[in-house]
Amino acid sequence: MLENHPTISHVVGRAGWYLLTFLVAITINFFLPRLGDANPVDTIMAKVSEGLDATSARAKEEAYLKEFDLVQVDASGKVKRDAQGKPVRTSLGSQFINYLGMCVRGDLGGSILQHPKRVSEIIKTALPWTLALQLPTIVFGWLLGNLLGALAAYKRGVFDTLMYPLALLASAIPAFCFGMLLVYVLGIRLEWFPAVGGYDDGLTPEVSWAFFQSASYYYVLPFLSVFLIVVGGQAIGMRSMCIYELGTDYVKYAKLLGIKEHKILFYMFRNAMLPQLTGLALALGTMVGGALITEMIFSYPGLGMAVLTAIQGNDYPLISGCTLLITVCVLLANFSVDVLVGFLDPRVRAARQAGK
Amino acid sequence: MVPGLWIMTARTFALNLLLLGLATCRPHRSLADDKNSGFPRAETFYLGGRQWGEPSTFNPLGTPGWPISTMNLLYETLLMYNSLTGQMQPLLAESYAVHDDSVEVTLNPAARWNDGKPVSAWDVTFTFELGKKHKSLNIAPIWQYLVAVRAYGEDGREAAQPGLGIQYPRRVVFQLNPEKRNPLVVLDALQAQIIVPRHVIEPLLVERGNDLDEFKKLKFEQGAVSSGPYRLFSSSSEKIAVVRDDGYWGNQAYHGGKRPAARYIVHPLYKSNDAFSVALRQGRLDISTTFVPRIWLKAKKGVRSWLDQEPYFLSSSIPMLLVNHKRAPLMDVHLRRAMAFAINYKDIRELAVSGYSEPLRPGIILPFGLERSFYSEEDAHKYGTWFDPERAKAELRAAGYSSLFGPDGELLETRARDGKRLPTLYVKSPTGWTDWESIVRIAVKSMRAVGIDARERFVDTSSFWNALYEGDFDLIMHTPSTQPSPSKPWSRFEALLTTRDFAPLGQRMYKNIGRFNDPHAPGYLPRIDELLSQIPTLTDDAGRLAAYRELNVLFMQQQPDLPLVYRPDTFYEFSVKHWSNLPSAANPYLPPLIPGDRLGTNMLWAIEPVTH
Numbered sequence: 001m002l003e004n005h006p007t008i009s010h011v012v013g014r015a016g017w018y019l020l021t022f023l024v025a026i027t028i029n030f031f032l033p034r035l036g037d038a039n040p041v042d043t044i045m046a047k048v049s050e051g052l053d054a055t056s057a058r059a060k061e062e063a064y065l066k067e068f069d070l071v072q073v074d075a076s077g078k079v080k081r082d083a084q085g086k087p088v089r090t091s092l093g094s095q096f097i098n099y100l101g102m103c104v105r106g107d108l109g110g111s112i113l114q115h116p117k118r119v120s121e122i123i124k125t126a127l128p129w130t131l132a133l134q135l136p137t138i139v140f141g142w143l144l145g146n147l148l149g150a151l152a153a154y155k156r157g158v159f160d161t162l163m164y165p166l167a168l169l170a171s172a173i174p175a176f177c178f179g180m181l182l183v184y185v186l187g188i189r190l191e192w193f194p195a196v197g198g199y200d201d202g203l204t205p206e207v208s209w210a211f212f213q214s215a216s217y218y219y220v221l222p223f224l225s226v227f228l229i230v231v232g233g234q235a236i237g238m239r240s241m242c243i244y245e246l247g248t249d250y251v252k253y254a255k256l257l258g259i260k261e262h263k264i265l266f267y268m269f270r271n272a273m274l275p276q277l278t279g280l281a282l283a284l285g286t287m288v289g290g291a292l293i294t295e296m297i298f299s300y301p302g303l304g305m306a307v308l309t310a311i312q313g314n315d316y317p318l319i320s321g322c323t324l325l326i327t328v329c330v331l332l333a334n335f336s337v338d339v340l341v342g343f344l345d346p347r348v349r350a351a352r353q354a355g356k
Numbered sequence: 357m358v359p360g361l362w363i364m365t366a367r368t369f370a371l372n373l374l375l376l377g378l379a380t381c382r383p384h385r386s387l388a389d390d391k392n393s394g395f396p397r398a399e400t401f402y403l404g405g406r407q408w409g410e411p412s413t414f415n416p417l418g419t420p421g422w423p424i425s426t427m428n429l430l431y432e433t434l435l436m437y438n439s440l441t442g443q444m445q446p447l448l449a450e451s452y453a454v455h456d457d458s459v460e461v462t463l464n465p466a467a468r469w470n471d472g473k474p475v476s477a478w479d480v481t482f483t484f485e486l487g488k489k490h491k492s493l494n495i496a497p498i499w500q501y502l503v504a505v506r507a508y509g510e511d512g513r514e515a516a517q518p519g520l521g522i523q524y525p526r527r528v529v530f531q532l533n534p535e536k537r538n539p540l541v542v543l544d545a546l547q548a549q550i551i552v553p554r555h556v557i558e559p560l561l562v563e564r565g566n567d568l569d570e571f572k573k574l575k576f577e578q579g580a581v582s583s584g585p586y587r588l589f590s591s592s593s594e595k596i597a598v599v600r601d602d603g604y605w606g607n608q609a610y611h612g613g614k615r616p617a618a619r620y621i622v623h624p625l626y627k628s629n630d631a632f633s634v635a636l637r638q639g640r641l642d643i644s645t646t647f648v649p650r651i652w653l654k655a656k657k658g659v660r661s662w663l664d665q666e667p668y669f670l671s672s673s674i675p676m677l678l679v680n681h682k683r684a685p686l687m688d689v690h691l692r693r694a695m696a697f698a699i700n701y702k703d704i705r706e707l708a709v710s711g712y713s714e715p716l717r718p719g720i721i722l723p724f725g726l727e728r729s730f731y732s733e734e735d736a737h738k739y740g741t742w743f744d745p746e747r748a749k750a751e752l753r754a755a756g757y758s759s760l761f762g763p764d765g766e767l768l769e770t771r772a773r774d775g776k777r778l779p780t781l782y783v784k785s786p787t788g789w790t791d792w793e794s795i796v797r798i799a800v801k802s803m804r805a806v807g808i809d810a811r812e813r814f815v816d817t818s819s820f821w822n823a824l825y826e827g828d829f830d831l832i833m834h835t836p837s838t839q840p841s842p843s844k845p846w847s848r849f850e851a852l853l854t855t856r857d858f859a860p861l862g863q864r865m866y867k868n869i870g871r872f873n874d875p876h877a878p879g880y881l882p883r884i885d886e887l888l889s890q891i892p893t894l895t896d897d898a899g900r901l902a903a904y905r906e907l908n909v910l911f912m913q914q915q916p917d918l919p920l921v922y923r924p925d926t927f928y929e930f931s932v933k934h935w936s937n938l939p940s941a942a943n944p945y946l947p948p949l950i951p952g953d954r955l956g957t958n959m960l961w962a963i964e965p966v967t968h
Contacts, residue, residue, distance in 0.1 A: 036816075053856075053857060053867075055500075056492065059492045111412070113412075116413060195634045196634055197631075202395040202396070295627070301625065309409060313817075
């Protein structure tokens with residue numbers, strides 16, 4: 001039936017593949033953190049066991065293990081122990097089935113280290129920070145970078161000679177290095193901008209001019225630390241794409257026909273844009289992973305920090321929750337690129353029409 | 357997918373809109389101060405370093421991984437220990453007395469919960485009884501030293517239960533366990549355990565069938581009944597704020613009617629030590645209990661420490677290498693003493709910890725502060741170990757060890773008397789704990805220099821803890837019994853030497869982690885356990901001095917573990933930009949504790965805002 005609807009069959013076909021990828025990804029996300037011999041309860045016990053005697057320490061450890069469903073429990077609610085007196089761990093298989101069930105119900109579970117908080121609560125507070133840091137930088141950086149790149153390719157001359165090495169430099173600096181440099185020079189030495197935090201410590205987030213001002217002022221350094229790098233990278237990519245397009249036959253032909261310059265630029269831009277668009281969609285998809293280094297330098301309580309602390313403490317549910325979110329976003333971004341390219345790219349469209 | 361995520365995106369979007377317009381103008385400093393919803397700088401005291409992430413709960417019986425909920429800004433202890441004078445200062449209890457078979461406290465008649473009800477002996481008995489029922493609570497271990505905690509009324513009769521016509525009792529008697537008489541640990545508990553309101557907690561517990569796990573799911577974020585001078589104001593992933601309770605009972609009872617100077621106390625949640633350092637330099641933080649390297653460079657920015665010169669801080673704990681006595685060849689006392697003679701303690705002090713330590717002396721009694729009265733330089737000289745590579749080599753020779761060095765002076769291997777090659781000894785430490793990493797590197801380098809085949813092994817933090825408690829190590833970094841408390845230095849000896857709860861490798865031990873002095877093995881030294889149980893019951897100074905000297909000499913002779921350096925455990929750096937009169941060595945009216953950490957709270961009535 002679908003043979004007559006190439007677009008729909010294309011979308012359905014892609015969707016099938018993404019579903020499969022998703023299943024493989026969540027399986028890996030579940031098992032990887034649990035494969036080591038470390039145990040989140042050890043981390044908690046280390047914090048709370050000073051001064052405890054053996055009995056209370058054991059009772060406490062059992063309480064945690066039971067609470068997080070890491071050990072097998074007998075009918076009377078007692079923790080099962082093996083011959084050496086070590087608690088019997090719940091098998092990974094049954095934990096996985098449990099996890100899948102929770103995923104289906106939309107329940108990400110409870111955090112271990114931040115008990116009794118739910119994982120969804122933690123993500124909910126961390127995500128806005130990550131998005132606030134990343135979304136504007138990626139979008140504006142992408143726009144400006146592509147504009148500069150296209151201009152440089154088209155204009156050449158002094159503009160290109162200046163822009164190209166600067167863009168190369170910007171894209172080659174590691175983000176953490178640049179961020180620290182900004183903090184050191186503009187934040188600590190010159191004290192022009194605050195060095196850490198998202199807004200004045202004396203304020204609480206609200207819709208007010210004072211908060212907006214403070215947040216924008218605090219945003220300058222983190223924004224710059226990522227923005228310039230994005231601009232540089234995009235500009236270089238766009239510049240080479242445009243130079244390639246400039247050499248193609250259709251541009252030469254259009255020039256010979258005497259078509260107006262801005263019109264040629266528009267054609268060229270449209271074609272050079274495609275790979276860049278794919279890049280943008282992917283960047284937007286991966287951005288929920290958080291810009292860990294930037295978050296660390298500026299003490300932004302975003303998702304990157306949440307994942308880092310979760311991994312350090314083996315907080316399995318939180319790791320799984322965050323990686324699940326990242327997986328979903330990356331796959332969705334990829335999927336929309338696939339679908340969009342199908343509509344936007346005349347070549348793909350043509351190929352499908354031809355196959356029909 | 358998750359219903360909550362959709363709500364979030366809406367909020368996120370709003371926040372983004374807010375942030376999108378990248379205004380580059382610098383806001384007026386005073387603007388923020390004039391706002392009603394903000395925290396005015398002159399009335400806000402910013403503290404840092406106690407908390408590193410958003411608190412998951414404010415439940416007073418909840419996870420103690422989040423210390424701010426147990427800070428005595430909200431809930432209070434019976435007494436507060438002053439580590440400078442050795443005295444207990446009153447808080448909920450106005451006085452206490454140690455008897456032969458009991459410890460008795462009398463509550464301050466003015467003590468009130470913030471709902472107006474008196475803090476009574478029933479609240480105290482209830483709090484301690486919780487530990488009897490729920491073995492996983494931190495108060496539980498005290499019950500091996502107690503047989504009963506009873507409330508007594510004015511008439512001297514026991515007042516077991518609240519009932520009609522009974523006044524709120526104020527006297528509590530902690531009946532000591534005659535088998536394990538130890539008033540020291542009871543005093544420790546009296547200054548460490550916060551008292552919770554029985555009239556609030558008990559009904560909540562009963563509603564949940566006394567299920568502690570269910571009870572812990574309550575977060576106590578709003579309207580909690582507590583007795584301290586502050587209440588929770590707000591908490592987010594960026595900061596925690598508490599606001600002054602102007603009706604606090606202690607203002608009249610202990611501070612002549614004065615209120616704490618700061619209306620708000622705000623703890624920003626920064627993500628790294630560096631962020632706290634920078635904030636301190638910039639005057640955004642007033643006090644911080646984080647490690648600031650090379651503090652002397654920050655003095656011109658108004659950052660101060662307890663002392664203006666080396667060692668800058670008051671040390672209270674001893675990071676050391678624990679030795680695994682169940683692994684060959686570490687049960688050999690000559691080898692342990694050789695290690696202790698080999699390590700270059702001066703390098704550790706100067707290079708690894710920014711010089712924030714007094715020079716190390718033998719044994720595990722601090723040769724300064726209150727513990728100095730138990731320290732004997734004569735014993736140290738006679739029995740102790742210190743950095744002396746020649747003596748280290750002599751110890752090795754005496755035990756028949758020989759070391760083979762390569763042509764470049766690098767150690768190749770160590771052989772025992774029987775000619776067999778000794779296994780390499782690995783020194784475990786958590787990866788990323790940079791100060792410990794440098795300490796371990798120096799120790800390993802010094803040991804190799806005299807011919808002991810040791811190597812560093814930095815491991816993932818969570819597997820580190822597992823290795824520590826289960827005894828899976830040759831040598832491992834650890835700081836035993838850190839907090840200053842009335843039981844020092846006894847509790848340090850106890851943490852290292854007790855043979856109670858002795859367990860084989862693979863099972864957990866939380867004290868004597870190196871498994872020294874196995875009571876079931878030949879060569880057991882019963883004298884150590886005798887002294888450990890005797891010292892807490894001694895009341896005369898001469899007797900205590902003699903016992904401590906003997907115990908410290910045993911430690912020096914046996915060298916069961918390798919102390920490396922002294923470190924402050926409770927300490928702070930402070931900024932003089934916005935508040936003055938904070939305690940320091942020049943003005944030591946309180947020990948170095950940040951507000952909220954026991955006695956440190958009292959500085960809030962003494963500090964004054966700096967008028968610009």
